[in-house]
Amino acid sequence: MSYNLLKGKRGIIFGALNDQSIAWKVAERAVEEGATITLSNTAVAVRMGQVSELGQKLNCEVIPADATSLEDLENVFKKSMEVLGGKIDFVLHSIGMSPNVRKGRDYDDLNYDFLNKTLDISAISFHKMLQAAKKQDAIAEEGSVLALTYIAAQRTFCGYNDMADAKSLLESIARSFGYIYGRSSKVRVNTISQSPTMTTAGQGVSGMDKLFHFAEKLSPLGNADADDCANYCMVMFSDLTKKVTMQNLYHDGGFSSVGMSDDAIEVFEKGLE
């Protein structure tokens, strides 16, 4: 159902890989809410993934970019302004990857070149994105920028490995840049801390199945899925949240505020019997 929340707005969605991706759902919802958008992902993902199909379906341009390359990001903002016919109103950073996780390196045995890559792809890319946009004055006054994060930035979830460090840095960048961008152009910068979600990146996290069920049992509203996340993004991109900035916003069915739930205790006690 559309509420026309983004009518006339222009946006860029980074990170749609396939129809499980959170960014995929956000792109679909944004168009449904009346926005025109461009999509971006790595050249490999554009070649191998389904993002071009999404581009065709939504009638929007796909602009390849490695999010660790400032030059590529500058090009995405420049091209998007040309294609969409003006400054950008909203941006989604939905990008994450850890070579340490991929190669099965434990947190007490990290490869530091891999760690640098994890931080560059999953966190510093957000700074590069904001810097590239601000230098071109590409984001309209009162625009809204979001990145997706996970509660492992605040609490230890051992399977999350060095992605926890990346998410801490990502959230810090949202606050630091949010201050500067808010002052200069009233641009909002926030992170949404999402429930475990069954996507390609999510399934790469060690013990994801168990983590998913644990969070489901602990959260009074259950896990938020990718469609729920897309809905939340619509509100955050809309004019209804103009004064929300520099926040890490939990979108997790209440998980982040629960110590123990009846459901989880029941499962735990059954395990003890």
Ligand SMILES: NC(=O)c1ccc[n+]([C@@H]2O[C@H](COP(=O)([O-])OP(=O)(O)OC[C@H]3O[C@@H](n4cnc5c(N)ncnc54)[C@H](O)[C@@H]3O)[C@@H](O)[C@H]2O)c1
């Ligand atoms: N799935 C979860 O459980 C969960 C929970 C909380 C937060 N998140 C976050 O949501 C975001 C989106 O992940 P997802 O779960 O939709 O998985 P996904 O695998 O669909 O998306 C990750 C995207 O990152 C892109 N990417 C990787 N390296 C890149 C690079 N160098 N340049 C540009 N793009 C690159 C991939 O191509 C892919 O499209 C990530 O930041 C992830 O950490 C996911």
